Amino acid sequence: MKNQINISDFKHKALNWANQFDVCCFLDSNQYKDIYSAYDFMLAAGTAKELNASANQTFEELKTFYDQNKQWIFGFFSYDLKNETEDLKSENPDYLTFPDAYFFIPEYLIASKNGKIEILIGDNTVLKEIEAFKLPQQSKSKNLTIQQRLTKDAYKAKVEALKQHILRGDIYEINFCQEFFAENAEINPIHTFELLNDVSPTPFAGYFKSHGQYILSATPERFLCKRNQKLISQPIKGTAKRSLNQAEDLRIKKALRADIKEQTENVMIVDLVRHDLTKSAVKGSVKVDELFGIYTFPQVHQMISTISCDLDPSVHFIDAIKNAFPMGSMTGAPKVKAMKLIEEYEVTKRGVYSGSFGCISPNGDFDFNVVIRSILYNATAKYLSFQVGGAITYQCDAELEYEECLLKASAILKVLS
Template sequence: MDRKTYLSKVNELREHIARGDIYEVNFCQEFFAENAAINPYEVYLNLNKLSPTPFSGFFKLHGKYILSASPERFLCKRGEQLISQPIKGTAKRSHNQIEDELIKTALKNNLKEQAENVMIVDLVRNDLTKSAIRGTVKVNELFGIYSFPQVHQMISTVSCRMNPELHPVEAIANTFPMGSMTGAPKVRAMELIEETECSRRGIYSGAFGYFDPEGDFDFNVVIRSILYNEEKKYLSFQVGGAITFASSAEAEYEECMLKASAMIKTLKGPH
């Protein structure tokens, strides 16, 4: 998708918001290469070195790979607690420490980013009620600012006590796909994503993680991730952002490029 197409599609989505079809939608674009030959594990290590994140992971299934530098937790279960930590709100880092702190403060106080974040927090609260003991859903942290090598992120934490009659897999089914990668209301946002995006997402904006023997689990959101099909020699990654009525198409495009920067640097390799 070239820049002009991207800007036009974002403005088309803003028209849907103006009409009241949705409040917010996560719109993504794909970067890809055909006939690509890489050493997946080496690329993963380089990506992880350039962009270390708490939910990174290397996943291989036959000849298909996910090389993930994800900063986002989709859902985890710890005992009777379910915890989700949606990310909405991004700002670039600065090498100048004083400027970097100012950027961080500006992100924390940015009303547009807060509006994006709180819409998804409400959606996650709603999703968790399907798995929760009544009255236990709560927001543990709203608009927390966390810093990663390339970006500052606004992350909120929502939790509940899980209904003991539910199987852990049902808790995942009740919240999937995650609100931070779809929008609000979720189903209408997904329909518009299907109509507007130029590529199918595949595993991108899905999740991978683990279950332990006690039934606890932890799953990430597959973002900031390189996907590689060894047999077809097809390499791709996608980036996106939340579109609200207050969004500027140009600013959203720049945010996409910022999110793509670590993956592009990793694939280009040292010069």
């Protein structure tokens, strides 16, 4: 069933309605035009079935879960599933304690395309429920003292140490991140997400609630999607700040497009993604559809490339996700050595940060983002966290890398203040 509705009002009310459930997921393109998105937004609420995967079996159990149900599935993969795909470990402190993966089949699923609302799971009474739903009073965030796990000097010293690994030939590039956090944090997750989505609307934004654990995301990056037999990955490498002066903003954008350092970082990750897709592709079908595309968001310009392939019919699409996970833009090259050094030099377990959340459709198409520019919140532990990072190459300047971290954190810091 399809209806014409004020979409902005509907999204606000529907998200508050969905938040009554222990589990819900909202995926929002914020009206960005994207040829691969099936819907402008999707809202899944309630759990008809859940998958809490056991250690070392996540991808196999998800495969079985999909094959047995062939239904819409929503969920997230944490970065630490790297330990299932490679001989790696995660021993840094984990203050959020999210599961390594969580998936559910919703009781209700609402989607929208071109201003029309569609009920994909459930019946029309759900729209009446949403319309009649009384919005709760907005509680304000309390006790938010944002701290940094690393001092500026400690961050820069680690960057210099990583550059020595590059000089020795251990790696070419590494994605190095740092955590901002708040203890005894009490926030209104929906209000915080909506503020973030207003300040920084992005094409793969989302709200994920699972039993008191929340992902509030303004991510601009797609990890991997499947449309029919085609796989598409769109890694981001290359960032430049916006200017309020239109002429200067255009100059910054052109300078990013021509920046050799940023191009070098981007092409390394493009090669890595090509290699990851080759494991799942019809031979000879991997191609770079767009190299060094420049895309503009409220706080930053980003350099984004698009790589695609045809999925080998003998490869299960869940294995294609596994073969590309974690995403190259958040690891480095060579991938395994970079992940070992990430574990050594970072001081917090990444968990869901630089993992992915999204959905799988009944026909086996899927779309998953990259969890960056995102607030992670454990309401029971009252612990709030977000991480930011960037690509470290031998040419990089530690001071500038630190400034880029603050630029990437700016939207979240603005919202939390």
